[in-house]
Amino acid sequence: MSVPTQTVDKRVERSKAKVLAETYRQLVQSGIAGVSVDEVSRISGISKTTIYRHWPSRSALLIDACSRLGGTPVAPDTGSLRGDARALLSHLAHQLQTANWGSVYPSIIDAAERDGELSTMQAALHKTFMAPFEAIIERAKAKGEIPPGRLTNDVVALLVGPFFFRRWFAKEGMDDRFIDAVIEAAIR
Amino acid sequence: MSVPTQTVDKRVERSKAKVLAETYRQLVQSGIAGVSVDEVSRISGISKTTIYRHWPSRSALLIDACSRLGGTPVAPDTGSLRGDARALLSHLAHQLQTANWGSVYPSIIDAAERDGELSTMQAALHKTFMAPFEAIIERAKAKGEIPPGRLTNDVVALLVGPFFFRRWFAKEGMDDRFIDAVIEAAIR
Known part of the structure; x- marks a missing residue:
């Protein structure tokens, strides 16, 4: 009995989705060290043979699951570097304080x-x-908002570094006042 | 047969030192997740019973071993906040790029x-x-080098955040030019 190719494809997609969802769940719960292919197989009901057919190694599976973290950020265009930075950093501060990847990224x-x-x-x-931070800085340079000689990766480190520092090291909050203080320091 | 107390104390100290040294070695090699009390016992030759007599849990042992990381930093006094910050950040940049704790701290x-x-x-x-960063900022406030209203933990985040960002997230270098750029942004 032959099974139509489309049906097989759908079945494969469903299996892969189950494996990825369970890997992601373990990742969020326990970090990278807590992801076990045995457990993923047991809970998703997909055999290890099938899992290893789609992902050649545990690392490959982790990479696929991790790539779902954080979503795809887009560079805003508010008309000024300050406005753009404020939009991106407000979003970042919110994500760092609420989203799953805040506890997964350290692993x-x-x-x-x-x-x-x-x-x-x-x-x-x-x-x-x-990428969106680089985009708004490059645009500001092109428009003459900041000196073209300033290194883009310096400005990125000055804008983003203090937020990562507070979330993962100092364990301090990041309110609007802090956002503005960082922007003033980085692009004044 | 009784053993003099001093001899017992020395023996205990030697055993504890062996356990801590081996824990530290595993910590540096594999991060926190890689430290196994079984392995520490096997390699140090100190029984698990003895280990758990001195440290009630694996976490307690890890905490003791981790407290050896990084040494005790001292606040410099060069006569200016810029000079003090440059001294601390040069040391930090060097440590981050060479010392063991750079790879252990993320764990x-x-x-x-x-x-x-x-x-x-x-x-x-x-x-x-x-602590030394806070000390130099508080001193600068007292001397009127920076406005007394600036929040100390804001300045710490602006000074240190970009370095942690480069070492662990962007994986970029931290040379003297970068150190000066960060200081200019944070305390100008």
Whole structure:
């Protein structure tokens, strides 16, 4: 009995979605170290053989699940660098204080210190997260809002560094007053 | 046969030192998740019973070993906030790029997201690391070098955040030019 290709494809997609959803759930609950392929298989009901057919390694599965974190940020265009930075940093502060990736990202940062594949993935995630910041700074340079000689990655570190610092190291809040203080320091 | 108390004390100290040294070695090699009391016992030659007599839990042992990280920083007194900040940040940049704790600290940050005891320890470590920064900022306020109304923890986040950002997230270098750029932004 042959099964139509489309049906097989849908079945495969459903299996993959189940595996990714369960991996993501474990990731959010316990960080990278807490993700077990055995457990993913047991809870999703998808065999390990099938899992390893789609993802050649645990790292590959983790990378796929991690890429769902944080969504795809877009560069705002409010008409000024201050306005753009305020929009991005308000969103970042909110995400850091409420979203799942706030507690998952440190496990990726930690794993990236020792695992080459996860280090490559972290670099890609970081690039995606920072892209809108780079875009608004480049635009401000082009418009003459800040000196063209200022290094974009300096400004990114000055804008974003204090927020990461507060969320993961100092464990302090990030209100509108703090957002404005950081913007003043970084782009005055 | 009775053994003089002093001899017993020395023996205990030697055993504890062996356990701490091996815990520290595993910590530096594999991060917090890689420390196993079984392995510490096997390699140090100190029984698990003895280990648990001195440290009631794995967390207690980890906390003791982690407290050796980074040393005790001292607030410099160069005569100006800029000079003091440059001294502290040069040291920090060097440590971040060369010392063991650069690769260990993310595992503490990660564990602190889920483990209450380690979260308390991370808060204490952070306080120790930041104390000299707070000291130079408070002194500068007292001398009128910066407005007394500026929040000390804002300035700490602006000074230190960009360095943590580069070491653990952007994976970028921190040279003298970057140090001066951060100081200019934070305390201008």
